[in-house]
Amino acid sequence: MVFYADDIKNLPSRQRALFINSLSGFKSANLVGTCNTNYYSNLSMISSVVHIGSNPPLLAMIIRPHSVARHTLENIINTQYYTINHVNETIYQQAHQTSARYAINESEFKAVGLTELWQENFSAPFVKESRVKMGMKLREHIHLSVNKTEMIIGEIIRVYVTDDIICDDGYVNIEQSGTVAVSSLDSYHSTSLLSHLAYAKPSMPIKKLNRSLGDKA
Amino acid sequence: MVFYADDIKNLPSRQRALFINSLSGFKSANLVGTCNTNYYSNLSMISSVVHIGSNPPLLAMIIRPHSVARHTLENIINTQYYTINHVNETIYQQAHQTSARYAINESEFKAVGLTELWQENFSAPFVKESRVKMGMKLREHIHLSVNKTEMIIGEIIRVYVTDDIICDDGYVNIEQSGTVAVSSLDSYHSTSLLSHLAYAKPSMPIKKLNRSLGDKA
Numbered sequence: 001m002v003f004y005a006d007d008i009k010n011l012p013s014r015q016r017a018l019f020i021n022s023l024s025g026f027k028s029a030n031l032v033g034t035c036n037t038n039y040y041s042n043l044s045m046i047s048s049v050v051h052i053g054s055n056p057p058l059l060a061m062i063i064r065p066h067s068v069a070r071h072t073l074e075n076i077i078n079t080q081y082y083t084i085n086h087v088n089e090t091i092y093q094q095a096h097q098t099s100a101r102y103a104i105n106e107s108e109f110k111a112v113g114l115t116e117l118w119q120e121n122f123s124a125p126f127v128k129e130s131r132v133k134m135g136m137k138l139r140e141h142i143h144l145s146v147n148k149t150e151m152i153i154g155e156i157i158r159v160y161v162t163d164d165i166i167c168d169d170g171y172v173n174i175e176q177s178g179t180v181a182v183s184s185l186d187s188y189h190s191t192s193l194l195s196h197l198a199y200a201k202p203s204m205p206i207k208k209l210n211r212s213l214g215d216k217a
Numbered sequence: 218m219v220f221y222a223d224d225i226k227n228l229p230s231r232q233r234a235l236f237i238n239s240l241s242g243f244k245s246a247n248l249v250g251t252c253n254t255n256y257y258s259n260l261s262m263i264s265s266v267v268h269i270g271s272n273p274p275l276l277a278m279i280i281r282p283h284s285v286a287r288h289t290l291e292n293i294i295n296t297q298y299y300t301i302n303h304v305n306e307t308i309y310q311q312a313h314q315t316s317a318r319y320a321i322n323e324s325e326f327k328a329v330g331l332t333e334l335w336q337e338n339f340s341a342p343f344v345k346e347s348r349v350k351m352g353m354k355l356r357e358h359i360h361l362s363v364n365k366t367e368m369i370i371g372e373i374i375r376v377y378v379t380d381d382i383i384c385d386d387g388y389v390n391i392e393q394s395g396t397v398a399v400s401s402l403d404s405y406h407s408t409s410l411l412s413h414l415a416y417a418k419p420s421m422p423i424k425k426l427n428r429s430l431g432d433k434a
Contacts, residue, residue: 001377001378001379001380001383002375002376002377003375003376003378004374004375005372005374005375008274008373008376009272011387013272014386014387015386015387016271016272016274016387017271017272017387018384018386018387018388019271019383019387019388019389020268020270020271020272020274020373021268021271022387022388022389022391023268023274023276023301023349023351023373023376023389024245024247024266024267024268024276025245025246025247025266025303025304025349025391025396025398026243026244026245026246026391026396026397026398026408027243027245027267027268028241028242028243028244029242029243030241030242047268048267048268049241049242050241050244050265050267050277050279051237051238051240051241051244051264051265051279052279052361052363052364052366053237053281053364053366054233054234054236054237054238055226055230055233055234055237055364056364057225057233057237057240058363058364059240059241060267060279062267062268062269062277064270086242087242089411092411093414093423094423096414096417096423097417097423098417099417100417100418100419100421101418101419102419103419106419111419132240132242134240139363140361140362140363142359142361144269144357144359144370145357146269146275146356146357146370147269147270147273147275149269149270153361153363155222156225156237156240157221157222158219158220158221158222159219159220159225159240160218160219161218161220162218163218166218166236167235169231169232169235170228170231170232170233170234170235170236170239171235171236171239171400171401171403171404172236172239172240172400172401174239174242174243174400175400175406179242179243180243180411181242181243181398181406181408183388183389183391183392183408184388184389186388186413186414186415186416186426187388187410187412187413187414188410188411188412188414189392189398189408189409189410189411190408190409190411191243191398191400191406191407191408191409192406192407192408192409193404193405193406194306194309194397194405194406194407195404195405196403196404197310197313197403197404197405198403199403200313200314200315200316200317201317201318202317202318202319202320202323202328204317206310206311206313206314209403
């Protein structure tokens with residue numbers, strides 16, 4: 001089946017959103033924690049977090065300025081700090097519920113039943129129930145004029161992760177931590193490892209890699 | 218276990234790359250097909266494709282200018298067209314092998330054993346073995362000065378997808394098509410649906426959604 005540009009354009013808006021959101025492939029599932037300058041907390045489900053580089057350690061995400069995540073965007077710009085917390089199988093339904101349009105003075109943490117965790121010297125709330133949590137500092141804010149969305153690039157300045165999922169070589173076993181993947185706007189998936197593959201070289205056949213899980217870094 | 222900014226900075230480079238690349242969560246797995254102005258083809262595994270918007274339908278990806286994907290970047294800038302093809306369980310090992318540093322005159326298609334598919338009125342090669350394939354037109358090229366990487370934003374101007382994975386409401390069942398998810402730099406995962414969740418509203422409990430798979434849009 002083929003869809004040309006006009007076929008896509010002519011789809012009803014909700015159908016087009018579900019369709020196009022399916023096409024990037026599986027997405028990351030993260031809860032972004034922020035607060036305003038009065039320390040009122042906010043929590044948003046974001047599926048657009050993407051790796052930008054590891055030195056310095058940078059993650060980007062896309063936020064639509066008039067979407068339910070608009071308070072997240074305002075808080076990050078005003079306070080410079082935020083947290084990114086992996087959504088796992090135990091909390092994915094609550095994570096999805098944060099996408100409801102709550103009033104500005106209502107904390108999504110309380111509304112959906114997740115626990116704020118404040119850590120020393122960090123001015124944004126983490127999600128206690130998440131097993132991979134990052135403290136972020138805003139580094140760059142880029143307006144994407146092509147469709148009037150905002151890209152937020154932040155540096156990872158702190159990582160909390162349970163000991164049992166870090167491997168000797170630095171790999172974090174996010175499958176073992178129960179981290180989920182998202183498809184389209186509303187679908188959540190657990191994962192099963194197919195394999196770790198060795199670094200590819202032109203004249204070498206593809207080789208699977210044994211990685212000892214649960215060893216400490 | 219906690220890592221502060223200095224702990225991350227002090228990790229050996231390969232270990233930091235595996236560690237930081239794990240932290241965004243699961244990533245999309247796509248093969249990007251291009252050609253140069255002489256129609257010599259090129260194929261790159263890219264795990265940074267991310268949804269930017271559905272109207273117009275836009276996807277972004279991040280490319281490091283001196284990485285093995287540098288020819289992909291040059292070809293896109295020179296020809297304006299490229300393809301994005303989902304990596305599935307059958308071809309993920311070949312897809313990974315495209316990340317080997319082949320010579321500029323050697324096509325990764327041939328080197329790894331995947332089939333070029335040229336479609337009428339589209340000047341970049343698709344991957345025949347992929348079940349979700351998109352034809353892309355370059356819309357914006359943004360230099361990210363924060364770490365000297367390049368972001369390519371393209372519009373989806375054509376979609377090829379097998380009939381049996383499109384639902385009435387526009388959702389594409391990428392799990393049924395065998396699309397894989399990536400963690401860190403080298404790990405590939407199949408997925409299992411946890412559930413589709415209904416659109417969230419503040420005063421409503423979370424509800425699972427029944428979606429009839431295999432119906433045509």
